[in-house]
Amino acid sequence: MGFIMEGLDAEAYDRTYSDGHLIKRIIGYFKPKLPLMITITILIVFNAGLDTAFPLLVSNSIDTLSSTHAFQTAVIIVGFILCSSVLSWTCNLFRQRFTARSVGDVVLHLRKDAFTAVMSRDMSFFDEFSSGKIVSRVTSDTESFATVVTLTLNLLSQVLLYVLIVVVLFFRNYQLALMTLTIMPAIIGVALGFRVVARRFTRRAQRSLARVNSNVQEIVSGITIAKNFRQEQNMYDEFKQINAQSYYVNLRSGFLYNGIFPVLVFIANIGTTIIVYFGGHSVLGGVISAGEWFLFVQSLSLLWQPLTSIASFWSQFQLGLAASERVFALLDAEPRIQQTGHETVGQIKGEITFKQLLFSYDQRQTVLKDFSLTIKAGETIAFVGHTGAGKSSIGKLISRFYEFQGGKILIDGRDIRTLDLAQYHARLGIVPQSPFLFSGTVADNIRYARPTATDAEVYAIAQQIGNGDWIEALPEGLETLVGETGRSLSMGQRQLVALARVLLQDPAILIMDEATASVDPLTEAQIQEGLDVILKQRTAIVIAHRLSTIKHANRIIVLDGGRIAEEGSHEDLMRRGGHYSDLYNTYFRHQSPDYKPGEGFIPVRDPNMQAPSTR
Structure with a gap:
């Protein structure tokens, strides 16, 4: 049991909705399709009426066999039966066609809403939840949503047929009609009892499918690393286990769903036996005619079909409800980024101020505590420090990808939480590592940064990065295909493309998670030339890994445990011989042009300098 249920827990943003709430929201999506739904309803009523007429016509034809005009009457009735069958088929054809169109439009709308919801989630959402499972909700679950709608419309037709048949039966013989309905409470009771178990099994089946999708996506994304370390077998074994879990979950669901139908058919057959026995005695006793008796026997299948269909197709019904529940949970997920206003951003000078900032990713470990700093407009700031010091967190907070728990971040003196995020992000450039x-x-x-840019503008921007030399190295210049995620290009070429993209955007604030950390010296030189162009007249936040970038910064901020340990220029900090000096000797000294292997660097403390800052 542990293996089967492992990893199938609900996501943190999942919610449990009642059937009534789900159906109400589903109906809300169909409101714009009201004229088409009215047409479908009319066709359902008309189709149900024609299906009801069929056993009545057969019953009357049986009673007229003993009359003097039996042949003529039989021909007329047969003609009516043929006409009703053709009309019923025609109504059903148009009903199915209109249903498919309306359901398709609604699924299209729902999928757009789901995709919009995904795009509006903040970065912490994607850090916490698997992208494969999110994709499953947008694709598979929205498709399954159509099942519950189509099935509901089909059942509506059958239920209406059920009501009409019951009315006719009571009109013809209320005693046999009451006998016919004696089994109905048993069928309803079994169906409702099955409903509770079915929802639970269906949720697990949906989660197991999402887990399979997530695993496959992760394997495909990391296939290069897997092959490099020869881990194909381990990845296959992991997939095999997850796939086996999905198999067993669906197998248990299949046993449940397939087991309920024979039970309902058995109960319905008991009702058929009662009608056949007592109805036959009534015919022999002259209480009812043979035609009426046949009417009851013939109506039994129509009478039980809606009830048995609700239960036998409950797997699909619950699948659709569970799918819609998962999609609505995605739509209703509470955003963690809370804007208090949507002020027009306008032009940004680029001054950034942190005031007693408090930030934590998980509410357990504080990353930044009482953090205060002012970055002047047009200034280039390099953040250095050990892993976990809070360097990248500062960039993410300026980008408004995460919500901080205390303090303020001001952009040109305005609270970042009051700005229109779309406009603010348009003035923000980000170059990841x-x-x-x-x-x-x-x-x-x-x-991509500016879709309206002409070919000439794109080429001119690309020429500004490394004097355009990198373009000549591309097989087809700027028309070279980059492949999936840019795999056809080297890491350095990808970085040059990213720099050109940001330059075309022309942002007021630039955030860089060191663009030269994983490239060769020649490409680093080209990137550095591009940085010289990009950094002009812009506020730049640099997460530094390279000495060349640090030395070009107007100010270096040394972080230690989420606090500012030191700040100043490279030369000033080296003369102090404090925390930065230690970092330099550990991480950056070997990048210096005058460095000789085996030669250490001992900073000389200036006696006139004050002790390192610890604020």
């Missing part, structure tokens, strides 16, 4: 490129050409990826 490992840039992501979309499938397409190099030009397409540069133009």
Whole structure:
């Protein structure tokens, strides 16, 4: 049991909705389709009426066999039966066609809403939850949502047919009608009892599918690393276990769903036996005619079908409800980024002020505590420190990807929480250490920052990075295909494309998670030339890993445990011989042009300098 249920827990943002709430929200999506739904309803009523007429016509034809005009009457009735069958088939055809169109439109709308919800989630959401499971909700679950709608419309037709048949039966013989309905409470009771168990099994099946999708996506994304370390077998074994879990979960669901149908058919057959026995005695006793008796026997299948269908297809019904529940949970997930206003951003000078900032990722370990700093407009600031010191967190908070728990961040004196995020992000440029490129050409990826840019503008921007020498190294220049995630290009080429993309955006504030950390010296020189262009007249936040970037900064901020240990220029901090000096000797000294292997560096403390700052 532990193996089967492992990893199938609900996500933190999942919610449990009642069937009534889910159906109400589903109906809300169909409101714009009201005229089409009215047409479908009319066709359902008409189709149910024609299906009801069929056993009545057969019953009347049986009673007229003994009359003097039996042949003529039989021909007329047969004609009516054929006409009703053709009309019923025609109504059903148009009903199915209109249903498919309306359901397709609603699924299209729901999928758009789900995708919009994903795009509006902040970065912490994607850090916490698997991207594969999120994709499963947008694709598989929205598709399963259509099942519950189509099934509901089909059942509506059958329920309406059920009501009409019951009315006819009571009109013809209320005693046999009451006998017919004696089994109905048993069928309803079994169906409702099955409903509770079915929802639980269906949720597990959906989660197991999402887990399979997530695992496959992770394997495909990391296939290069897997092959490099020869871990294909381990990855296969992991997938095999997850796939086996999905198999067993669906197997248990199948046993449940397939087991309920024979039970309901058995109960319905008991009702059929009662009608056949007592109805036959009534015919022999002259209480009812043979046609009426046949009407009851013929109506039994129509009478039990809606009830047995609700239960036998309850797996699909619950699948649709569970899918809609998962999609609605995604739509209703509370955003962690809380904006208190949506002020127009306008032009940004780029001054950034942190006031007694408090930040934690998980509410357990504080990353930044009482953090205060002012970055002047146009200033280039390099943040250095050991892993976990809070360097990247500062960049993420300026980007408004995460919510801070206390203090303020001011942009040109305005609280960042009052700004319109879309406008603010348009004035913010980000260059990650490992840039992501979309499938397409190099030009397409540069133009991603400004889709309206012309080819000439894209080429002019690309020429400003490293004097354009890197373009000549591309097989087809800017029209070179980058491949999935940019795999056709080297890491350095991807970084140059990312720099050109940011330059085309022309942001007021630039955040860089060291663009030269994973490239060769030649490419580093080209990137550094590009940085010289990009950093002009912009406020730049640099997460530093390279000495060349640090030395170009106007100010270096040394972080230790989420606090500012020191700040100043490279030369000033080296003369102090404090925390930065230790970091330099550990991480940056070997990058100096005058460094000789085996030669240490001992900073000389200036006696006139004050002790290192510890604020």
